Amino acid sequence: MAAARPRPRETVVPAPPPLSSHPPAPPLASGTSQQSAARPGSGTMSAPGAGAAGGGRSGTAADWGGFEDNMQGGGSAVIDMENMDDTSGSSFEDMGEMHQRMKEEEEEEAEGEAGAAEEEDGEFLGMKGLRGQLGRQVADQMWQVGKRQASRAFSLYANIDILRPYFDVEPVQVRARLLESMIPVKMINFPQKIAGELYGPLMLVFTLVAILLHGMKTSDTIIREGTLMGTAIGTCFGYWLGVSAFIYFLAYLCNAQITMVQMLSLLGYGLFGHCITLFVTYNIHFHSLFYIFWLVVGGLSTLRMVAVLVSRTVGHTQRLILCGTLAALHMLFLLYLHFAYHKVVEGILDTLEGPNMPPFQRVARDIPVVSNAVLNTTTKTVALTL
Amino acid sequence: SAFVPPEMMQQQQPYTGQIYQPSPAYTPASAQSFYGSSFEDEPPLLEELGINFDHIWQKTLTVLHPLKVADGSIMNETDLAGPMVFCLAFGATLLLAGKIQFGYVYGISAIGCLGMFCLLNLMSMTGVSFGCVASVLGYCLLPMILLSTFAVVFSLQGVLGIILTAGVIGWCSFSASKIFISALAMEGQQLLVAYPCALLYGVFALISVF
Numbered sequence: 001m002a003a004a005r006p007r008p009r010e011t012v013v014p015a016p017p018p019l020s021s022h023p024p025a026p027p028l029a030s031g032t033s034q035q036s037a038a039r040p041g042s043g044t045m046s047a048p049g050a051g052a053a054g055g056g057r058s059g060t061a062a063d064w065g066g067f068e069d070n071m072q073g074g075g076s077a078v079i080d081m082e083n084m085d086d087t088s089g090s091s092f093e094d095m096g097e098m099h100q101r102m103k104e105e106e107e108e109e110a111e112g113e114a115g116a117a118e119e120e121d122g123e124f125l126g127m128k129g130l131r132g133q134l135g136r137q138v139a140d141q142m143w144q145v146g147k148r149q150a151s152r153a154f155s156l157y158a159n160i161d162i163l164r165p166y167f168d169v170e171p172v173q174v175r176a177r178l179l180e181s182m183i184p185v186k187m188i189n190f191p192q193k194i195a196g197e198l199y200g201p202l203m204l205v206f207t208l209v210a211i212l213l214h215g216m217k218t219s220d221t222i223i224r225e226g227t228l229m230g231t232a233i234g235t236c237f238g239y240w241l242g243v244s245a246f247i248y249f250l251a252y253l254c255n256a257q258i259t260m261v262q263m264l265s266l267l268g269y270g271l272f273g274h275c276i277t278l279f280v281t282y283n284i285h286f287h288s289l290f291y292i293f294w295l296v297v298g299g300l301s302t303l304r305m306v307a308v309l310v311s312r313t314v315g316h317t318q319r320l321i322l323c324g325t326l327a328a329l330h331m332l333f334l335l336y337l338h339f340a341y342h343k344v345v346e347g348i349l350d351t352l353e354g355p356n357m358p359p360f361q362r363v364a365r366d367i368p369v370v371s372n373a374v375l376n377t378t379t380k381t382v383a384l385t386l
Numbered sequence: 387s388a389f390v391p392p393e394m395m396q397q398q399q400p401y402t403g404q405i406y407q408p409s410p411a412y413t414p415a416s417a418q419s420f421y422g423s424s425f426e427d428e429p430p431l432l433e434e435l436g437i438n439f440d441h442i443w444q445k446t447l448t449v450l451h452p453l454k455v456a457d458g459s460i461m462n463e464t465d466l467a468g469p470m471v472f473c474l475a476f477g478a479t480l481l482l483a484g485k486i487q488f489g490y491v492y493g494i495s496a497i498g499c500l501g502m503f504c505l506l507n508l509m510s511m512t513g514v515s516f517g518c519v520a521s522v523l524g525y526c527l528l529p530m531i532l533l534s535t536f537a538v539v540f541s542l543q544g545v546l547g548i549i550l551t552a553g554v555i556g557w558c559s560f561s562a563s564k565i566f567i568s569a570l571a572m573e574g575q576q577l578l579v580a581y582p583c584a585l586l587y588g589v590f591a592l593i594s595v596f
Contacts, residue, residue: 160508167508171577199509199578206585213589217596229494229589 102151166198166261174200181269184303188311194262201240201268207275208236215282215341235337240268243329250325254318256309266305273301274334281338284379290338298334302327435467442468449525449561456568464517469524476527479534480594490593498586499523505582510570518569523586526562529554530587534594542595551591559583 177195185192212232216223223231241264248263258266277293306323313319432439445468448456473495477488503519533554536542542551563580567573 160504164508167505169578170574174578203581203585206582210585210588213592217592 102147102154163198166196169197169199173197174203177269178272181272181304182297182300184300185307185311188307190311191257192308192311194258194266194308196259196261196265198261198264198268201265201271204268204271204275205236205240208271208278209233211275211278211282212236212337212341215278218282219341221341232341239333240264240271243267243326243333247322247326247329250322251309251313254313254322255315256313256318256322258309258312266308270301270305270330273297274337277334278337282341284375286376286379289379294331294334294338298331302330305330436465437467438465441465445525446528448565449528452557452560452564456565464515464521466517466521466524469521469527472524472527472531476531476534476590479531479538482538483534483594485593487593491590494586494589494593495520495523495527498589502582502586506566506570506579509575509578510572512570514570522562522565522569523583526558526565526583527587527590529557529561530590530594533591537594547595551595555584555587555591558587562587 173195177197177200209232212235213228215221216228216232221228244260244263244267247267248258248260251258251263277290277297281290281293306327309322309326310319313322428434442465445465448454473491477491480487480491499516499520502523503514503516506514506519533542533551536550537547541547559580562583563576566579567576572579
């Protein structure tokens with residue numbers, strides 16, 4: 001956020017007119033503590049005028065301080081929605097700017113409050129009107145709490161801004177990277193470039209979720225504890241985030257030159273092979289076909305990831321640890337996905353599972369006979385002719 | 387010694403708001419008009435609720451003609467009445483097929499809208515509001531309603547069903563991405579926006595088919 005700090009100050013001038021009334025208001029109002037209650041309404045366009053007028057007013061009409069100072073400059077107790085700035089459709093820059101401004105206002109108000117607290121304490125017994133003092137304090141506190149919560153929410157929102165550069169891609173780039181993820185690089189003597197982009201990996205993880213869901217639905221998998229969607233999302237995201245973090249940790253131990261985003265990107269694109277394999281083998285049920293796909297497609301994508309990591313690591317032992325772990329996890333994950341998430345031949349189910357009933361209960365049901373038979377015979381004839 | 391501060395306030399200060407007037411409902415669509423409290427002057431109920439049937443019909447036509455160029459400004463007003471009706475209609479057609487899955491429809495649409503909202507905010511130069519995303523995705527659910535109506539009578543689990551489902555998913559995501567890129571001015575990224583929409587509508591299709 002420190003880097004973003006100068007930005008709002010620079011963009012104050014070209015900011016749209018409704019928001020440009022903000023910067024003058026705090027310096028005006030910070031001098032008078034009584035305006036702290038009036039500043040809540042500073043989203044209105046009448047804020048600077050009201051600030052100046054209110055300062056004059058509260059000086060002259062001190063006996064009515066209870067009413068006036070609790071209200072906004074327009075003299076209404078309720079926030080005037082007509083002029084309230086609705087930033088629900090505004091840009092990120094405006095949101096960040098508002099957040100900055102609120103932070104500044106909060107800091108200035110904190111200073112103003114510290115000064116005002118003493119004089120209020122002194123005047124309390126002097127009685128400007130019980131309603132006035134207490135009401136103002138309560139309104140102040142409520143506003144403070146509300147503003148703090150809103151700025152916390154804004155800072156959470158603004159954190160998403162950090163991820164923006166990783167989503168700035170074009171379709172051509174994504175396609176090129178998808179194809180490259182299946183081609184192992186030959187040069188491992190100098191570090192290979194990894195695209196630090198998160199759009200492609202995120203879409204690939206969601207695709208894997210969709211393929212898993214499809215596989216579970218076609219095989220009528222019943223999940224006892226949880227939902228299909230939750231299981232699929234948990235498995236895929238858990239693998240992507242968990243294994244990336246684990247390999248990043250190992251890379252840190254083995255002194256490999258790779259950042260977390262690059263690792264996420266690399267592993268995400270490595271799931272492309274998984275998507276292809278599962279998409280094909282969930283619909284055409286030959287175990288030998290699956291094993292061929294597992295070795296060839298899965299192997300290619302693993303080789304690519306391994307080659308990139310090797311190019312960024314120095315030392316034989318370190319290379320072996322890192323790449324061995326990644327290869328094992330990647331290949332085993334594909335094996336797990338195939339066997340856990342689609343129909344299993346009944347014989348295997350009986351011998352392996354036996355009396356123990358796991359939460360995943362795979363019950364073989366009636367398969368749509370016709371379409372399956374068609375697909376199987378088609379591939380058999382194709383395999384025979386080749 | 388009557389307690390008259392409101393009147394005194396009105397005399398003393400410049401009055402910039404309308405709040406002390408005993409006016410009926412505040413309507414976002416027509417902020418400048420001032421409604422008295424008599425029955426004849428009240429706005430029609432639909433206008434007060436912000437439901438504009440003509441706009442709903444325009445947006446529906448934009449979705450149904452995939453090759454029609456979308457106007458970026460039609461999505462400026464967030465209208466959630468149409469999408470709500472479409473979600474209910476989708477649930478109703480599923481009900482006709484014997485699947486009571488309103489909860490899934492609402493849950494997936496909520497999560498899907500949230501995901502698209504985050505993604506579009508990250509990918510576009512100008513941000514987008516959640517209401518706009520929900521509105522667009524809801525309107526583009528219309529072809530999926532046609533698919534689930536078809537599924538009431540015929541089963542979608544054959545080859546024809548797969549082709550039809552794929553076609554409808556493509557239609558929905560193409561319309562949604564077309565509206566998004568015209569509203570957000572993201573040229574050249576239609577495929578990148580269409581793919582997550584296709585995944586979302588694919589999940590809806592899974593509910594209809596299975």
